[in-house]
Amino acid sequence: MDWDNEVATREYGWLRLISSMKYDGYSDFRAGVRFLESLVSWLRQFDKADRPAAYGFVKERLIYISTLEMQRVIETFIPETVTPYLRQSVAAELNIKPYQVWQSADGTAAFKRRLRRCLFVGLSDGSRIDVLRRANAGRLSQEQVIPMMNVDDEKWKSLAVDLKKDLGPDARFDDVYLIDDFTASGTTFIRFPDGEPKGKLYKFEKIVQDAKARLAKQKEDFPLSDGYALHIHHYISTRQAHDALEERVTEANEKLQNKSFGKTIITEGMLLPDNIRVATIDKATRNAKMTQQSDGLIVDLCHRYYDDDLFRRLEKHCKEAGQTDMKYGYADCALPVVLEHNTPNNAIPLLWAETKGKLGSAMQPLFFRRDRHG
Structure with missing residues (x-):
């Protein structure tokens, strides 16, 4: 960099600070080859x-989301996203103001019942279900949180049994939260290339429809309410992704035949503005x-x-x-x-990116990416 002593002293100080506080924690860095060596x-x-x-x-x-920062976003999910929604729903049921819900034993009990009728589904490893569970120990039941959306029939049955045990024979999940860590474009969650649906939303919908049909043949109860509210939550999202998701979910509501869910709600823990681009x-x-x-x-x-x-x-x-x-x-x-x-x-x-320069300049990564697309 051809820095003189004054600049070098200042920059090395900043590099040591930012490395120890944030960048050295990147999961693909190893001892001896952490941020400074990679830089x-x-x-x-x-x-x-x-x-x-x-x-x-x-x-x-550069915007680097550290482990601690991601954990804080996860910890605020229930109190800052789920709780206000449920409080408004319970207030509407009881015909009171949302701030009055916890003023009475009846309101508090109604809120707890409504929270128990929420199902939380992780869409990938990034959903950090383990962190979500620990952050809400005593608030959420282990039987209303699913780490991955590939749920087998036995799990659906156990979800139904445990919910009925807690709330009564007619209890069903009224709200389903699909949770993931990050979305930047919103284009892969649901799309219709060549007119055929693809993406995580369609995959979950197909899993639900197929399981519901199989359990009906076995005369077993399915734990999700008809027309349940579907919440799509990302811990971090860009404004571009939020807007794209709204458009694509609207399209999905029109094109998906006999869909299992009713209204859809898109939320995020941290919304990154367009001007970060x-x-x-x-x-x-x-x-x-x-x-x-x-x-x-x-x-x-x-x-x-x-x-x-x-x-x-x-x-x-x-x-x-x-x-x-x-x-x-x-x-x-x-x-x-x-x-x-x-x-x-x-x-x-x-x-x-890491490439060998076959069709241009060879590319050396600063933060190596684990690429599931090849």
């Missing part, structure tokens, strides 16, 4: 004249191509230090989002975001 290797791929821009981007624009979208053309109205230096690096072999490797996945390259990450989200357990493919590839 040195990453900067070396750039020409010397480009290194200040790359370093400045890491220092000024590295570059702006030219909304006039609506073609998801970036302009250089902001972050000009890093945008330039995204173009020049890019290997199109990355796109070829993920071509099928990318074409579903209407992309022709991966310079700005999946769905052209252009995010400067890294999560402590992995880097989303919606972040700019300069942060996470």
Whole structure:
């Protein structure tokens, strides 16, 4: 970096602080090759004249969600998202104001019953169901939290039995929360390529419908109410993803035949605003191509230090989002975001891509990504 002593002293101090407080906790870093070593290797791929821009981007624009920060978002899920919704629902049932629910024993008992009739379903490892359970010990029953959505018939039966044991023979789950850690584009949750439904929402709907049909043949009760309220909750979401989810869920409500759920509610623990993005979208053309109205230096690096072999490797996945390259990450989200357990493919590839330079410049990751798409 050609720093003089004064600059080097200042920057090394910042690097030691940020490494120990946050970045060294990244799950793919190992002893001897943590953030500082990875940063040195990453900067070396750039020409010397480009290194200040790359370093400045890491220092000024990178958003890193640490383990502790993610835990805090998970801990606030029940009190700040679920509780206000249920309090309003109970107040409507009792014909009182929401703030009056806990003023009487009847209101408190009604709230507890309503909370017990909520089912929480993790959609991936990122849903951190273990953290959610620990944070709500004594508040949630173990029999209303499912770590993964692939539920077998025996589990559905046990959910029904335990709920009836707690609340009576007619008890059903009235609210189902589908929980995941992060969404940046909102495009993969539910989509209709070639007119056929795909995505996590459709997968869960199919699991529910198939299990309900099998248990009906066995004359067993199914634990979900007809037309239950479906809540889609991400611990962290971008504004782009929130808006896209609303549009796609509306489409799903129209296209899914005989769906099991009724109203849908989209929530998030932390909503990231549009202005965190590295570059702006030219909304006039609506073609998801970036302009250089902001972050000009890093945008330039995204173009020049890019290997199109990355796109070829993920071509099928990318074409579903209407992309022709991966310079700005999946769905052209252009995010400067890294999560402590992995880097989303919606972040700019300069942060996470590793290629050999077959169709451009070889790419060296700063935060290596575990890529489930190949």
